[in-house]
Amino acid sequence: MTLPERVSAYFDAIRARNGEVNAFVRTYEAEAMAEAESVQRKIDAGTAGPLAGMVMGIKDVISEKGRITSCASGILREFEAVYDATVIERLKAADAVLIGRLNMDEFAMGSSNEHSIYGPTRNPHDLSRVPGGSSGGSAAAVAAGFCDATLGSDTGGSVRQPAGFCGVVGLKPSYGRVSRHGLVAYASSFDSIGPLSRTVEESARILEVIAGEDAHDMTCSRKPVGEYVAATRQSIRGLRIGVPDEYFGEGLDPHIRTRIMDLVARFEADGAVIVPCRLPHSAYAIATYYILATAEASSNLARFDGIRYGHRAAKLPAGDESALLRLYKQSRSEGFGTEVKKRIMLGTYVLSAGYYEAYYGKAQRVRRLIQEDFKRAFSQCDVLISPIAPTTAFPIGEHPDDPVAMYLNDIYTISANLAGICGISVPAGTHPDDGLPIGVQFMADAFREEDLLRAAAHVERIREA
Numbered sequence: 001m002t003l004p005e006r007v008s009a010y011f012d013a014i015r016a017r018n019g020e021v022n023a024f025v026r027t028y029e030a031e032a033m034a035e036a037e038s039v040q041r042k043i044d045a046g047t048a049g050p051l052a053g054m055v056m057g058i059k060d061v062i063s064e065k066g067r068i069t070s071c072a073s074g075i076l077r078e079f080e081a082v083y084d085a086t087v088i089e090r091l092k093a094a095d096a097v098l099i100g101r102l103n104m105d106e107f108a109m110g111s112s113n114e115h116s117i118y119g120p121t122r123n124p125h126d127l128s129r130v131p132g133g134s135s136g137g138s139a140a141a142v143a144a145g146f147c148d149a150t151l152g153s154d155t156g157g158s159v160r161q162p163a164g165f166c167g168v169v170g171l172k173p174s175y176g177r178v179s180r181h182g183l184v185a186y187a188s189s190f191d192s193i194g195p196l197s198r199t200v201e202e203s204a205r206i207l208e209v210i211a212g213e214d215a216h217d218m219t220c221s222r223k224p225v226g227e228y229v230a231a232t233r234q235s236i237r238g239l240r241i242g243v244p245d246e247y248f249g250e251g252l253d254p255h256i257r258t259r260i261m262d263l264v265a266r267f268e269a270d271g272a273v274i275v276p277c278r279l280p281h282s283a284y285a286i287a288t289y290y291i292l293a294t295a296e297a298s299s300n301l302a303r304f305d306g307i308r309y310g311h312r313a314a315k316l317p318a319g320d321e322s323a324l325l326r327l328y329k330q331s332r333s334e335g336f337g338t339e340v341k342k343r344i345m346l347g348t349y350v351l352s353a354g355y356y357e358a359y360y361g362k363a364q365r366v367r368r369l370i371q372e373d374f375k376r377a378f379s380q381c382d383v384l385i386s387p388i389a390p391t392t393a394f395p396i397g398e399h400p401d402d403p404v405a406m407y408l409n410d411i412y413t414i415s416a417n418l419a420g421i422c423g424i425s426v427p428a429g430t431h432p433d434d435g436l437p438i439g440v441q442f443m444a445d446a447f448r449e450e451d452l453l454r455a456a457a458h459v460e461r462i463r464e465a
């Protein structure tokens with residue numbers, strides 16, 4: 001099939017099923033078809049870029065010039081990005097075809113894609129289930145066959161957990177590996193952009209294109225970009241795989257546990273070295289994350305004030321406060337959804353005078369302990385293996401009044417963001433009871449994406465064998 005034919009087939013699939021899955025919130029068919037024609041001409045002439053033929057969707061939190069970048073929030077409902085994020089510039093330069101914008105939890109806050117002005121995204125494997133979040137649309141679009149690959153963002157698991165729930169590959173690069181210029185910030189010391197795709201190799205190809213130094217993002221590393229695609233072809237013989245005790249404890253579905261342990265045995269039989277290890281501060285990861293991430297979010301989201309960007313209240317309530325203050329309050333009250341408001345309040349609280357040391361200061365110190373846990377583990381092994389989540393995709397509406405139960409779903413993914421290391425979710429079969437995808441996670445030390453991809457690709461070889 002030619003590229004225009006493939007893009008056209010994807011639009012047919014979107015027309016047939018996006019109504020029920022609700023992964024894409026906007027598509028750009030005419031522009032995508034024109035782009036596909038132009039890339040096809042380059043393919044024919046032998047001048048095409050490294051991602052020619054890759055048809056992609058973008059999470060609605062990454063700026064694409066001239067396109068609405070709403071973050072699934074009422075406050076940015078009409079906001080048109082005025083420049084391309086660095087990752088978008090690089091995808092375009094590499095000849096990827098970008099076909100539309102993907103649903104997500106508002107401002108990337110959530111694990112289920114239920115908090116969105118566009119309504120929930122549904123898991124293509126079972127429409128009564130969540131696709132995970134916050135990059136739920138990005139994972140569901142790949143799983144539903146709407147495109148080849150997508151970009152998501154991962155602040156506390158948001159690429160990996162939905163990838164696991166939808167049975168696709170999701171890669172969270174190390175902190176600083178990929179530029180965040182043009183990503184709407186949630187928690188700046190955690191945020192990362194990563195690919196989701198059907199195969200490990202495709203994610204490696206995308207990472208090679210989007211990774212690397214960027215003058216627009218001072219947190220982006222100058223370290224040379226690795227040979228990620230080549231790493232997927234390397235044997236795992238001699239690779240040291242750590243099995244962290246704390247990631248197989250209470251709360252983990254027994255079938256998921258068995259599945260991951262079977263994989264460990266296969267890796268050992270295939271020549272990997274299995275190393276039992278400990279990450280003793282794991283139990284504090286969720287509390288630490290929800291203090292630090294909300295603190296950073298409360299500061300990052302202060303810019304949405306009804307004056308500079310986005311929604312502005314049309315009518316102000318009467319009151320004694322200044323008109324400016326009433327405008328801020330009313331615009332923010334109307335524009336933000338409940339979960340986002342909750343996070344802003346939490347974050348403001350942990351940063352407020354009198355509580356700062358008890359919460360924010362302490363969480364910073366615990367973050368350091370978690371980083372040191374990983375440092376110690378990676379002195380003994382190259383990658384860590386674990387489940388991606390304690391269960392398979394849960395039913396839509398399961399956690400309406402219990403946000404903490406939802407937060408607990410991130411238990412295996414959040415620590416990688418606290419530590420700044422990289423992680424990947426790879427499909428590892430389906431659950432015997434509900435038939436839903438099970439994901440296995442690998443984590444590697446910062447800027448060791450090659451090890452991650454080497455291990456991840458082996459899971460595909462085992463699956464195919």
Ligand code: GLN
Pocket residue numbers: 108109110111133134153154155156157158159186293410
């Ligand atoms: N579920 C986590 C949260 O709600 C992680 C979100 C993310 O990685 N963007 O904050």
